[in-house]
Amino acid sequence: MALYVQKFGGTSVGDPDRIREVADHVARCRKRGDEVVLVVSAMGKETDELIRLAEQVSRATPGREMDMLITGGERKACALVSMALHDKGIESASFTGSQAGFLTDTTHRNAKILELNPYRIREALAAGRVPVVGGSQGVSADNDVTFFGRGGSDTTAVALAHALGADACELYTDVPGVFTTDPRVVADARKMDRISFDELLEMTATGCPKPAMRSVELARSRGVTLHVRSAFSWVPGTWVTEEASMERAIISAVTHDTSEAKMTVSGVSDRPGVAAQLFRTLADAEVNVDMIVQNVSEEGRTDISFTLPHEQISRADDAVAAIVDELGSDAVIADDDIARVSLIGAGMKSNPGVAATMFETLSDNGINIEMISTSAIRISCVVRQAQAEAAVAALHAAFQLEKAPEDRTDI
Amino acid sequence: MALYVQKFGGTSVGDPDRIREVADHVARCRKRGDEVVLVVSAMGKETDELIRLAEQVSRATPGREMDMLITGGERKACALVSMALHDKGIESASFTGSQAGFLTDTTHRNAKILELNPYRIREALAAGRVPVVGGSQGVSADNDVTFFGRGGSDTTAVALAHALGADACELYTDVPGVFTTDPRVVADARKMDRISFDELLEMTATGCPKPAMRSVELARSRGVTLHVRSAFSWVPGTWVTEEASMERAIISAVTHDTSEAKMTVSGVSDRPGVAAQLFRTLADAEVNVDMIVQNVSEEGRTDISFTLPHEQISRADDAVAAIVDELGSDAVIADDDIARVSLIGAGMKSNPGVAATMFETLSDNGINIEMISTSAIRISCVVRQAQAEAAVAALHAAFQLEKAPEDRTDI
Numbered sequence: 001m002a003l004y005v006q007k008f009g010g011t012s013v014g015d016p017d018r019i020r021e022v023a024d025h026v027a028r029c030r031k032r033g034d035e036v037v038l039v040v041s042a043m044g045k046e047t048d049e050l051i052r053l054a055e056q057v058s059r060a061t062p063g064r065e066m067d068m069l070i071t072g073g074e075r076k077a078c079a080l081v082s083m084a085l086h087d088k089g090i091e092s093a094s095f096t097g098s099q100a101g102f103l104t105d106t107t108h109r110n111a112k113i114l115e116l117n118p119y120r121i122r123e124a125l126a127a128g129r130v131p132v133v134g135g136s137q138g139v140s141a142d143n144d145v146t147f148f149g150r151g152g153s154d155t156t157a158v159a160l161a162h163a164l165g166a167d168a169c170e171l172y173t174d175v176p177g178v179f180t181t182d183p184r185v186v187a188d189a190r191k192m193d194r195i196s197f198d199e200l201l202e203m204t205a206t207g208c209p210k211p212a213m214r215s216v217e218l219a220r221s222r223g224v225t226l227h228v229r230s231a232f233s234w235v236p237g238t239w240v241t242e243e244a245s246m247e248r249a250i251i252s253a254v255t256h257d258t259s260e261a262k263m264t265v266s267g268v269s270d271r272p273g274v275a276a277q278l279f280r281t282l283a284d285a286e287v288n289v290d291m292i293v294q295n296v297s298e299e300g301r302t303d304i305s306f307t308l309p310h311e312q313i314s315r316a317d318d319a320v321a322a323i324v325d326e327l328g329s330d331a332v333i334a335d336d337d338i339a340r341v342s343l344i345g346a347g348m349k350s351n352p353g354v355a356a357t358m359f360e361t362l363s364d365n366g367i368n369i370e371m372i373s374t375s376a377i378r379i380s381c382v383v384r385q386a387q388a389e390a391a392v393a394a395l396h397a398a399f400q401l402e403k404a405p406e407d408r409t410d411i
Numbered sequence: 412m413a414l415y416v417q418k419f420g421g422t423s424v425g426d427p428d429r430i431r432e433v434a435d436h437v438a439r440c441r442k443r444g445d446e447v448v449l450v451v452s453a454m455g456k457e458t459d460e461l462i463r464l465a466e467q468v469s470r471a472t473p474g475r476e477m478d479m480l481i482t483g484g485e486r487k488a489c490a491l492v493s494m495a496l497h498d499k500g501i502e503s504a505s506f507t508g509s510q511a512g513f514l515t516d517t518t519h520r521n522a523k524i525l526e527l528n529p530y531r532i533r534e535a536l537a538a539g540r541v542p543v544v545g546g547s548q549g550v551s552a553d554n555d556v557t558f559f560g561r562g563g564s565d566t567t568a569v570a571l572a573h574a575l576g577a578d579a580c581e582l583y584t585d586v587p588g589v590f591t592t593d594p595r596v597v598a599d600a601r602k603m604d605r606i607s608f609d610e611l612l613e614m615t616a617t618g619c620p621k622p623a624m625r626s627v628e629l630a631r632s633r634g635v636t637l638h639v640r641s642a643f644s645w646v647p648g649t650w651v652t653e654e655a656s657m658e659r660a661i662i663s664a665v666t667h668d669t670s671e672a673k674m675t676v677s678g679v680s681d682r683p684g685v686a687a688q689l690f691r692t693l694a695d696a697e698v699n700v701d702m703i704v705q706n707v708s709e710e711g712r713t714d715i716s717f718t719l720p721h722e723q724i725s726r727a728d729d730a731v732a733a734i735v736d737e738l739g740s741d742a743v744i745a746d747d748d749i750a751r752v753s754l755i756g757a758g759m760k761s762n763p764g765v766a767a768t769m770f771e772t773l774s775d776n777g778i779n780i781e782m783i784s785t786s787a788i789r790i791s792c793v794v795r796q797a798q799a800e801a802a803v804a805a806l807h808a809a810f811q812l813e814k815a816p817e818d819r820t821d822i
Contacts, residue, residue, distance in 0.1 A: 016467035050487070056427035057491045058498035065497070068505050069490035072483045076461070079480035080468045086476070087469035094479050099554065120554075143510065143531075 002167040003125075004029065007039040007135065007157035011174040012231035013077050014044035022172075023084035025234060026130060030090065035125060037164065038132040039157040040081050042073025047150070063108025067137075067147040071097070074134035074153065082132045091129040095120060097146075097156065100131070102138030104146045111138060111146035113155070116163045125164075133160065151212030158215045162222040168239075169224050171211050176230040177237030178203070180401035181254040185389045188402035192252065194239045199252050200226075202344045202378040216240070250347035250354065251399040256388045257340045260290060260307040262371070263316055267330035270302045274327055278304060278320070285319035287312045291340070291373040291380065301328075305371060307382065310336060338370065339388030342380040343395060349376050361398040367391050413578040414536075415440065418450040418546065418568035422585040423642035424488050425455035433583075434495035436645055437541060441501065446536060448575065449543040450568040451492050453484025458561070474519025478548075478558040482508070485545035485564065493543045502540040506531060508557075508567065511542070513549030515557045522549060522557035524566070527574045536575075544571065562623030569626045573633040579650075580635050582622050587641040588648030589614070591812035592665040596800045599813035603663065605650045610663050611637075613755045613789040627651070661758035661765065662810040667799045668751045671701060671718040673782070674727055678741035681713045685738055689715060689731070696730035698723045702751070702784040702791065712739075716782060718793065721747060749781065750799030753791040754806060760787050772809040778802050 006026075013019050022038075029036050042050075050070050054061050078094040085092035101118040104111035124131040135153025140146045148155055154171055161169035175183075176191055178200065183189040195203075197220035204213040211228060219226050220242065229237025268274050275294065282289055291307045308316055313334050320332050341362075348354040358379055362369055367390065371382035383391055400408040417437075424430050433449075440447050453461075461481050465472050489505040496503035512528035535542040546564025551557045559566055565582055572580035586594075587602055589611065594600040606614075608631035615624040622639060630637050631653065640648025679685050686705065693700055698719050706714040719727055724745050731743050752773075759765040769790055773780055778801065782793035794802055811819040 016464065019468050053427065054491065054494055057430050058494035060497040061494060062497050065490045065493045065503075065505055068507075069487055069494075072487050072490075075486075076480055076483050079476045079483075080465060082476045083465055083469035083472060083480075086471040086473050092476075094476055096479075096556075145507075 001033045001035060003035040003037070003164060004168055004170055005037045005039060005157050005161040005164065005166045006170045006172060007153055008041065008081070008231055009153070009171075009173045010041045010044050010046070012172050013040050013081060016080075018231075019077075019080055019084045020087075022081060022231065023088045023090070025231075026085060027088050027090060030130070036130050037121060037125070037160060037166070038078075038081060038130060039135045039153055039160065040074060040077040040132060041135050041153040042070075043077050043080075046073040046076070064144055067108045067111075068145050070147050071134065071137040071145050074136055078132045078134040082130075085130055085132070091127070092132060093124050093129050094132045094134070095124075096134050097137030098139035100133045100156075100160070102156070102159070104138040104140050104148075106140045106142055106144070106146070108144075109147055110149045111140065113138060113148075113159055114141070116159050118160060118163050121160065121164065151214070154212040154215030155218060158219045158222070158224050158226070161224045162218075167225070168227050169219065170227040170229060171215075172229055172231035173211075174230070174232060176233055176235065177228050178240075178253070180252065181392055181396050182256065185256070186254075186393050186396045186402075189396065190402055190404070192238050194241065195252060196346055197240060197242060198377055199344050199346055200240050202342070202375065203253055203255050250351050251343055251345035251401065253344045254392050254395045254399070254401065255342045255344065256392050257342070258385055258388060259309060260338065260340060261310050261313055262305055262307050262335040262338045262382060263313070263320075264303055264305040264333045264335070265320060265324075265327065265329050265331075266303040266333065267301045267328070268304060269328035270300050275304060277323065278327060281319050281323050282306075282308075282316060285315050287316045287319065291371055291382065293371045293373070307338070307340065307371070337385045338382050339385040340380050340382050341388055341391045341395065342378055343399070344378050346377050348379070355379050357398060358395060361394050362391055365390060365394045367394075412444045412446060414446040414448070414575060415579055415581055416448045416450060416568050416572040416575065416577045417581045417583060418564055419452065419492070419642055420564070420582075420584045421452045421455050421457070423583050424451050424492060427491075429642075430491055430495045431498075433492060433642065434499045434501070436642075437496060438499050438501060441541070447541050448532060448536070448571060448577070449489075449492060449541060450546045450564055450571065451485060451488040451543060452546050452564040453481075454488050454491075457484040457487070475555055478519045478522075479556050481558050482545065482548040482556050485547055489543045489545040493541075496541055496543070502538070503543060504535050504540050505543045505545070506535075507545050508548030509550035511544045511567075511571070513567070513570070515549040515551050515559075517551045517553055517555070517557070519555075520558055521560045522551065524549065524559075524570055525552070527570050529571060529574050532571065532575065562625070565623040565626030566629060569630045569633070569635050569637070572635045573629075578636070579638050580630065581638040581640060582626075583640055583642035584622075585641070585643060587644055587646065588639050589651075589664070591663065592803050592807045593667065596667070596803050597665075597807045597813075600807065601813055601815070603649050604647075605652065606663060607757055608651060608653060609788055610755050610757055611651050613753070613786065614664055614666050661762050662754055662756035662812065664755045665803050665806045665810070665812065666753045666755065667803050668753070669749075669796055669799060670720060671749065671751060672721050672724055673716055673718050673746040673749045673793060674724070674731075675714055675716040675744045675746070676731060676735075676738065676740050676742075677714040677744065678712045678739070679715060680739035681711050686715060688734065689738060692730050692734050693717075693719075693727060696726050698727045698730065702782055702793065704782045704784070718749070718751065718782070748796045749793050750796040750802075751791050751793050752799055752802045752806065753789055754810070755789050757788050759790070766790050768809060769806060772805050773802055776801060776805045778805075
């Protein structure tokens with residue numbers, strides 16, 4: 001008998017039919033002899049609708065009140081799922097984040113878990129009930145309702161799986177698992193049976209939409225085995241584990257990300273402290289800088305480029321404008337029209353030829369590389385946004401990602 | 412400086428525009444120097460929608476889960492109202508029933524308040540904030556969310572007004588106050604400036620739709636002054652107070668109620684204990700019997716008629732069928748097609764002619780009286796449903812209710 005924490009995302013509980021299918025799935029798990037704890041997100045687009053409603057009511061959307069409002073979505077979903085279980089003859093009880101024992105800090109909209117005491121969940125399990133927990137929420141030290149932010153239900157599930165000593169935390173979504181690349185871009189993208197935490201983190205950070213990065217980090221640090229799978233087909237998905245990929249692939253996946261822009265501060269003085277001053281200023285303005293490239297100096301002047309989220313461009317512009325004279329810069333240029341294409345694989349650490357193959361593949365396809373950054377298991381290139389999908393398709397083919405690792409020929 | 416607890420019903424917070432108007436009203440109250448605590452119901456038809464959703468998900472609608480689901484409606488509304496206040500520059504904080512200190516029993520769907528410790532509401536007031544409390548909800552001794560039932564927001568407001576020592580509890584609805592009769596039936600129905608608790612209770616029990624009876628009883632027993640008024644015109648409505656009506660009217664209002672049916676158990680043995688057995692059986696089957704009439708006995712046999720809610724007819728039928736032989740009855744007849752018309756007025760206690768005038772008026776208009784029941788301040792007649800509105804109009808005219816009490820001529 002195994003214990004699973006199963007998290008169902010918004011589309012998985014998007015309407016009454018889907019909710020009843022979740023209950024059927026839980027009935028099958030219980031029949032097999034497994035114990036189950038459910039964590040649910042808000043139904044479908046409900047969170048968006050609540051936010052829209054708030055914006056219609058008020059220009060001010062204070063965090064405490066927004067959290068009170070938004071957590072209602074998950075709360076509604078957990079009550080409905082619990083009823084659907086009752087209807088199948090399965091004893092069940094719903095729990096808010098507070099009732100489930102999630103004590104958080106007071107950072108509304110983005111609360112962090114300080115303590116988790118799921119004694120009511122343990123009692124429910126001991127009584128043979130299936131607990132259904134509202135995701136992404138808790139109660140603060142001030143006794144106020146707090147929200148973990150978008151995607152926070154994954155964090156709720158991972159934290160519960162750890163605290164309860166569950167055998168695995170299963171994240172049920174609208175996709176069958178983690179793919180070698182976006183299946184909407186490359187038709188023969190392949191679902192991976194297994195991937196390491198490090199690889200999934202790099203993927204999540206570079207355009208793979210799920211699961212939420214914070215939950216993957218938590219799962220890695222607490223040693224919680226994740227299983228990313230579909231709530232529509234119910235077939236096994238992708239297991240995420242600490243150990244190195246059993247597949248021993250050099251390259252696991254290609255991702256692309258169009259959520260960032262590039263900003264170039266050109267002609268700055270090439271002297272110590274200039275870069276430090278620039279990025280301290282940006283950090284103070286709460287600009288999330290990601291990739292950074294500094295060109296080779298010519299005649300004591302250099303260009304510094306970095307990527308940042310689209311919506312932070314005007315904030316960054318203002319911050320840099322205030323120090324542009326001190327930096328000695330002659331121009332600040334924002335470029336919205338870029339994409340980042342990344343190659344991810346734990347095996348590339350010991351395969352120095354990977355970067356060369358990547359650059360050659362892009363070059364052979366007429367794709368210019370504007371910035372490069374690397375980690376031990378990732379190489380990212382910034383390219384024109386219009387060329388991003390072509391780049392992904394070319395790299396997916398070049399590294400034979402449509403094939404299982406053991407079937408790939410050497411490159 | 413006065414302290415008001417102001418309750419806003421579902422239509423008063425039915426959409427973003429209405430919510431912003433509530434905030435404007437609170438701003439005016441504060442400008443005048445008053446302190447305000449708000450209690451809000453769920454927006455518009457949200458409670459109905461949540462119940463419909465539950466029924467789509469499950470045939471089982473367990474009380475604990477239904478309460479978790481339904482209270483979300485008030486919770487959403489209180490967060491939105493609080494945001495709208497922030498937007499007007501008014502410091503505010505929303506509170507669930509639990510946060511506001513409502514401790515209840517464990518009777519889900521219809522929980523009773525055991526204790527109210529509104530220390531967080533007092534703190535918020537002391538800090539200059541406007542507290543906005545989700546109506547009709549609390550937390551049980553089992554730490555579960557409980558719902559007071561439909562109309563429970565009025566009870567929340569009255570209980571808070573008492574606990575906080577408020578100067579009055581204002582119930583804002585979609586009608587301007589309490590009328591001498593239903594304005595949809597009688598065009599010159601008059602809004603009363605003042606009415607006694609006893610009169611309002613009789614009206615509420617006999618078809619006047621608001622406020623909820625339980626809250627009026629609570630207000631009377633705790634000496635909380637009520638003010639029933641409109642959230643659409645914002646002009647003063649009807650004050651409900653303990654003292655005898657200042658208007659000293661003999662008759663205050665005419666009501667009609669079509670929510671009940673009549674059941675007649677005919678030809679039962681006229682011996683001691685028969686009525687007791689019948690109504691014990693009905694009580695055990697949870698049938699809410701209201702008016703009871705037993706005809707004069709003929710040859711040791713009698714007919715017993717009583718009224719009950721429409722939806723309890725089949726339950727009552729089953730219960731009576733099981734004992735029909737013991738009762739010696741020869742027939743049980745349910746009649747769905749009745750209405751109750753009631754005349755209400757504290758002054759009728761000392762005016763024995765009122766009943767006679769009522770019966771004559773109905774008779775003059777060709778309306779047959781099928782059952783009669785009276786209290787110290789009410790006379791009710793059961794008539795054919797099709798004649799109910801004609802009866803109301805005739806009585807309203809006969810007792811000159813369209814005129815202020817001081818302008819009426821003696822009858």
